[in-house]
Amino acid sequence: MSDKNAQSYWKGNLRIVFSLLLVWFFISFVCGILLVDVLDTIRIGGFKLGFWIAQQGSILVFVILVFVYIKLMDDLDAKYEDSKPMEDGDAGDSE
DSSP, X not given: OOHHHHXXXXXXXXXXXXXXXXXXXXXXXXXXXXXXXXXTTSEETTEEHHHHIIXXXXXXXXXXXXXXXXXXXXXXXXXXXXTSOOOGGGGOOOO
């Protein structure tokens, strides 16, 4: 991979990581701690929404973000794999 492609790949990787961390921070810290009193006015299944987000919601969002990260990184890898020059051992023929 050329230096330009490597830098572009790394910037894409950091953009994905920072955006997913921002979502995780918003759900776990902002919704689970700062906005808990506002969210507690809403009830889901008899439980206050702020309590639910603090206890289960942030964990569930984290697990979903892991799968989103896998998908986004697969897409990013595929984008830069097309531009990668093939090496001798990458042809797939075995002797």
